[in-house]
Amino acid sequence: MDAYIEQAGLGNILEKVKGGERLSLADGATLYRHPNILALGYLANIVRERKNGNQAFFIYNQHVNYSNICINLCKFCAFGKEKGHALAYEMTLEEVKDKVRQRLDEPISEVHIVGGLHPELPFSYYIDMLRGIKEVRPEVHIQAFTCVEIHHLAQMAGLSVEQTLRQLIDAGLGSMPGGGAEVFSPRIRQATCEKKLSGEGWIEVAKTAHRVGLKTNATMLYGHIETIEERLEHFDALRRAQDETDGFLAFIPLAFHPKNTAMAEHANTTGINDLKNIAVSRLMLDNFPHIKAYWVMIGPKMAQVALAFGADDMDGTVKEEVITHMAGAETEQALGHKTLIRLIQEAGRQPVQRDTLYNVLATY
Amino acid sequence: MLQTTIAKIESGQRIDGEEFLCLAQQASLHQLGFLAHAVRMRLHPEPLVTYVIDRNINYTDVCMSACKFCAFFKAPEEGNGGVLTQAELAQKIAETQALGGTQILLQGGLHPDLSLEFYEDMLRFMKATGIHIHGFSPPEIVHFSKISGCSVTTVIKRLMAAGLDSIPGGGAEILSNRVRRELAPNKCDADQWIEVMATAHGLGLRTTATMMFGHIETLAERLEHLQRVRDLQDRTGGFTAFIPWSFQPDHTPLAAARAIDKTTAISYLRMLALSRIFLDNVPNIQASWVTQGPKIAQLSLFFGANDFGSTMIEENVVAAAGVRFRLSEEEIRRLVTDAGFTPRQRLMDYTLV
Numbered sequence: 001m002d003a004y005i006e007q008a009g010l011g012n013i014l015e016k017v018k019g020g021e022r023l024s025l026a027d028g029a030t031l032y033r034h035p036n037i038l039a040l041g042y043l044a045n046i047v048r049e050r051k052n053g054n055q056a057f058f059i060y061n062q063h064v065n066y067s068n069i070c071i072n073l074c075k076f077c078a079f080g081k082e083k084g085h086a087l088a089y090e091m092t093l094e095e096v097k098d099k100v101r102q103r104l105d106e107p108i109s110e111v112h113i114v115g116g117l118h119p120e121l122p123f124s125y126y127i128d129m130l131r132g133i134k135e136v137r138p139e140v141h142i143q144a145f146t147c148v149e150i151h152h153l154a155q156m157a158g159l160s161v162e163q164t165l166r167q168l169i170d171a172g173l174g175s176m177p178g179g180g181a182e183v184f185s186p187r188i189r190q191a192t193c194e195k196k197l198s199g200e201g202w203i204e205v206a207k208t209a210h211r212v213g214l215k216t217n218a219t220m221l222y223g224h225i226e227t228i229e230e231r232l233e234h235f236d237a238l239r240r241a242q243d244e245t246d247g248f249l250a251f252i253p254l255a256f257h258p259k260n261t262a263m264a265e266h267a268n269t270t271g272i273n274d275l276k277n278i279a280v281s282r283l284m285l286d287n288f289p290h291i292k293a294y295w296v297m298i299g300p301k302m303a304q305v306a307l308a309f310g311a312d313d314m315d316g317t318v319k320e321e322v323i324t325h326m327a328g329a330e331t332e333q334a335l336g337h338k339t340l341i342r343l344i345q346e347a348g349r350q351p352v353q354r355d356t357l358y359n360v361l362a363t364y
Numbered sequence: 365m366l367q368t369t370i371a372k373i374e375s376g377q378r379i380d381g382e383e384f385l386c387l388a389q390q391a392s393l394h395q396l397g398f399l400a401h402a403v404r405m406r407l408h409p410e411p412l413v414t415y416v417i418d419r420n421i422n423y424t425d426v427c428m429s430a431c432k433f434c435a436f437f438k439a440p441e442e443g444n445g446g447v448l449t450q451a452e453l454a455q456k457i458a459e460t461q462a463l464g465g466t467q468i469l470l471q472g473g474l475h476p477d478l479s480l481e482f483y484e485d486m487l488r489f490m491k492a493t494g495i496h497i498h499g500f501s502p503p504e505i506v507h508f509s510k511i512s513g514c515s516v517t518t519v520i521k522r523l524m525a526a527g528l529d530s531i532p533g534g535g536a537e538i539l540s541n542r543v544r545r546e547l548a549p550n551k552c553d554a555d556q557w558i559e560v561m562a563t564a565h566g567l568g569l570r571t572t573a574t575m576m577f578g579h580i581e582t583l584a585e586r587l588e589h590l591q592r593v594r595d596l597q598d599r600t601g602g603f604t605a606f607i608p609w610s611f612q613p614d615h616t617p618l619a620a621a622r623a624i625d626k627t628t629a630i631s632y633l634r635m636l637a638l639s640r641i642f643l644d645n646v647p648n649i650q651a652s653w654v655t656q657g658p659k660i661a662q663l664s665l666f667f668g669a670n671d672f673g674s675t676m677i678e679e680n681v682v683a684a685a686g687v688r689f690r691l692s693e694e695e696i697r698r699l700v701t702d703a704g705f706t707p708r709q710r711l712m713d714y715t716l717v
Binding site: 005034035037045272274275299300302342343348 | 703
């Protein structure tokens with residue numbers, strides 16, 4: 001099949017990929033602009049199989065979105081609401097615990113927590129939430145609070161980011177999700193989320209988390225006003241941070257869902273664009289162990305196909321996902337365990353149920 | 365054998381059934397994509413992707429066939445099915461023409477009481493609008509032959525005289541009599557399906573061919589299907605396009621009776637690519653956005669498809685099985701352009717508009 005890649009004018013990149021050589025940003029631009037998605041998939045699959053063999057990971061997890069009240073109100077978001085808005089909500093600690101309690105009979109290994117930047121909830125709310133979940137389900141891993149939330153919590157607490165993280169870890173925080181990265185470019189943040197923590201700020205929180213021993217993920221929201229160069233600069237910033245700390249587990253490209261947002265004039269991402277971001281991120285982020293195809297965002301069909309285009313993880317069974325569905329995602333809210341396993345098997349991969357830190361819990 | 369099969373395809377040679385099975389069992393998704401895309405680009409060197417603006421009209425949902433994979437039909441004895449009136453037909457055609465539509469895909473159930481004259485009247489009425497009528501799949505033609513006592517040839521001639529322009533490839537399901545006996549025993553068998561198409565081609569009608577896979581059929585039966593289509597095409601050259609799509613199980617008696625897993629996207633893409641590779645004499649392969657959704661349909665353009673099918677202003681049969689994707693012409697054009705191809709509206713015979 002190498003002949004197809006050479007015919008496609010990508011022989012040079014093929015050689016680098018095979019030799020394990022780092023791709024330049026110019027290589028990344030060549031890939032993004034290349035018309036043949038099959039060629040990109042083939043190249044990305046080389047890296048994917050070198051790092052993860054034939055395994056495809058999934059996790060049994062539960063999402064808790066504790067509040068949608070948010071002082072940032074980013075234009076691409078359909079989830080965040082001002083306090084007092086008819087659709088605004090915040091869960092009491094008892095409600096959060098109830099959510100976890102209701103599913104104690106399921107083999108959930110991770111509780112995944114993300115919320116808005118609430119103007120009033122005290123730092124103790126977050127500490128108590130973590131402790132409360134651990135009371136109800138002591139063995140569960142809690143992956144909670146994006147870099148943006150952590151920065152906000154630090155301000156609410158009047159503590160440094162490092163002190164904030166240490167207190168959260170004491171209360172039960174196990175790792176951090178990768179949200180809030182959006183696109184790091186100041187131009188994009190100015191235009192779409194001017195109140196949000198800057199790209200440098202986001203990277204700084206992530207690196208601090210890594211230094212205090214937390215693993216975290218990273219994301220990129222694509223399919224709105226960002227340019228190819230801005231995506232590549234985003235990858236470059238992540239790649240450099242990872243060289244320093246080695247604390248990122250997975251990169252997750254997130255497809256923009258315009259419905260119900262202040263940017264509703266945009267179209268949904270196409271399948272080709274979804275796969276390009278999976279494939280190019282796999283090729284550029286050579287120091288990230290995992291690339292996740294988040295099926296809630298791109299649908300189970302594309303997530304399955306992505307397993308041949310660079311992705312090695314399909315995320316999880318995900319119940320009660322709110323953020324993407326408020327933006328009009330038409331995907332199912334939960335995929336059964338069995339369905340995930342079958343999707344992976346039909347893709348010719350080995351299903352591996354993992355925990356948050358990619359320890360193998362079961363293979364099928 | 366895999367390497368020699370690949371080399372054969374790359375040099376433009378036809379593969380046989382054994383080589384098809386080897387490819388189906390051993391080739392990776394990437395390999396199938398590269399091969400199918402190469403075949404597609406050899407047959408269609410210009411980077412065009414075509415589509416037709418049309419509407420499905422299902423003139424009746426009353427059907428005595430009772431196929432186990434169908435969620436659309438109403439059994440005659442249930443008494444809750446209907447037949448469209450001429451006023452309803454006229455309105456649907458007017459709406460289609462207002463949207464730039466050029467054809468109607470006209471299909472219905474096997475109604476026990478309607479006569480051949482009814483269908484002739486319907487065609488004459490519809491044809492007065494000037495629209496292209498792509499109508500009556502082989503099971504319907506065979507049914508008309510039975511109720512009228514006329515031969516298939518006579519039925520097709522009479523329908524042509526009344527305005528029929530071409531025949532859709534529906535009701536092919538899997539062209540294997542083992543599968544048909546089990547799932548659709550009241551429907552025309554595989555030999556009759558082929559015979560109707562051969563007759564139609566002989567009378568100068570162009571037709572398409574479909575395949576509904578992903579239920580009880582084996583890989584060998586899929587091959588049997590493709591082989592029959594390819595053999596007939598060698599004889600007549602009358603097929604314009606091949607349209608494979610996957611069984612949609614929701615609300616069907618078949619899925620209620622036994623556990624059938626819905627075909628996944630990767631299995632669809634593999635079958636699409638295998639079809640493009642094996643059917644070297646069928647000029648066009650259609651993506652099925654109706655069953656696969658816009659994202660996988662777009663990706664299909666790199667797995668052998670050179671046609672986006674139709675805008676389907678109305679579609680009822682797949683929708684009855686719980687799958688309701690909708691695409692406007694504008695959206696089809698955007699998806700095609702985004703994939704690096706030029707979208708072009710076409711007619712049933714693939715001439716460009």
